[in-house]
Amino acid sequence: MRIQSLILIVLIVIFSSAASNHAAFLNPNDPLVNEIGNFAVNEYNKQGNKLKFEKVLNGVSEITPQGTNYRITLSATDGSTSKKYAAIVLDSPTQHVRRLTNFAPIKA
Numbered sequence: 001m002r003i004q005s006l007i008l009i010v011l012i013v014i015f016s017s018a019a020s021n022h023a024a025f026l027n028p029n030d031p032l033v034n035e036i037g038n039f040a041v042n043e044y045n046k047q048g049n050k051l052k053f054e055k056v057l058n059g060v061s062e063i064t065p066q067g068t069n070y071r072i073t074l075s076a077t078d079g080s081t082s083k084k085y086a087a088i089v090l091d092s093p094t095q096h097v098r099r100l101t102n103f104a105p106i107k108a
Helices: 002-019 031-045
Strands: 023-025 052-064 067-077 082-092 097-105
Touching (some): 031 052
Antiparallel strands (some): 023 052
């Protein structure tokens, strides 16, 4: 009975630590964060859009088995109007992969 309790406790600790992907707030002034924001706009523009990146307003990063997910709010202009957008970028430097997984305007 004692060994079963010990095994159960060990399994709970393992699964709870594996499931706890903590999100960290991003510093909008960090050069890497701005590089991620600029990348998001450039990738979105490959679909025929013409936005110009302005700045990252806020965001969080979360480490996953595939790499780091950056969930950011950024501002970009279409030439006349500055608008806010939400973007998600997966970055995996070890695998040499950076991919825009979501980009959408934020409705006021």
